[in-house]
Amino acid sequence: xxxxxxxxxxxxxxxxxxxxxxxxxxxxxxxxxxxxxxxxxxxxxxxxxxxxxxxxxxxxxxxxxxxxxxxxxxxxxxxxxxxxxxxxxxxxxxxxxxxxxxxxxxxxx
Amino acid sequence: xxxxxxxxxxxxxxxxxxxxxxxxxxxxxxxxxxxxxxxxxxxxxxxxxxxxxxxxxxxxxxxxxxxxxxxxxxxxxxxxxxxxxxxxxxxxxxxxxxxxxxxxxxxxxxxxxxx
Numbered sequence: 001x002x003x004x005x006x007x008x009x010x011x012x013x014x015x016x017x018x019x020x021x022x023x024x025x026x027x028x029x030x031x032x033x034x035x036x037x038x039x040x041x042x043x044x045x046x047x048x049x050x051x052x053x054x055x056x057x058x059x060x061x062x063x064x065x066x067x068x069x070x071x072x073x074x075x076x077x078x079x080x081x082x083x084x085x086x087x088x089x090x091x092x093x094x095x096x097x098x099x100x101x102x103x104x105x106x107x108x109x
Numbered sequence: 110x111x112x113x114x115x116x117x118x119x120x121x122x123x124x125x126x127x128x129x130x131x132x133x134x135x136x137x138x139x140x141x142x143x144x145x146x147x148x149x150x151x152x153x154x155x156x157x158x159x160x161x162x163x164x165x166x167x168x169x170x171x172x173x174x175x176x177x178x179x180x181x182x183x184x185x186x187x188x189x190x191x192x193x194x195x196x197x198x199x200x201x202x203x204x205x206x207x208x209x210x211x212x213x214x215x216x217x218x219x220x221x222x223x224x
Binding site for chain 1: 144146153154155156159168170204206210211212213215216217218
């Protein structure tokens with residue numbers, strides 16, 4: 001993948017976790033970052049757009065940020081229902097192409 | 110309610126082609142791009158390409174050069190994605206997804222098995 005994510009993260013209920021997504025280079029024309037949540041057997045769901053904006057209906061426990069070439073998704077107050085795969089995504093204005101991170105499996109202990 | 114409804118499961122032989130449809134409803138079809146994303150079993154998401162329903166313009170990932178074709182029918186608010194010269198590694202769930210601020214609406218997915 002053009003974007004790199006940790007394969008897995010875990011946390012206990014009530015804790016906070018952060019998932020990183022590296023490789024988002026301004027030089028490659030990547031102007032924004034998006035995050036998706038995917039439960040097994042389901043289609044992905046948009047949770048964060050334009051780096052830090054929560055999609056409609058998404059809990060305030062989800063927060064996005066970006067520093068340099070790395071974007072981050074932080075989930076606070078972990079709940080069992082947060083256990084899922086999370087993918088970052090960026091769009092290049094240079095070639096109008098889209099890249100995804102390899103995905104991170106979140107386990108709620 | 111905004112909805113993308115995809116066609117059903119496909120089983121194909123290597124070398125064959127598959128054509129998947131994606132019917133949009135609940136919004137102005139020509140206003141938003143539709144992207145195609147696939148997911149091989151146990152793998153991540155892979156962007157395939159994009160079509161502008163208004164003018165039919167397309168762009169696709171270099172990996173699918175010469176094998177992918179995307180079209181649309183404005184009269185039925187449907188986009189189509191054809192993938193040709195299928196290989197075993199094309200076995201995946203294929204999604205269409207609407208692009209606004211991110212991919213905000215997804216189809217239910219179409220399972221394509223190359224066997």
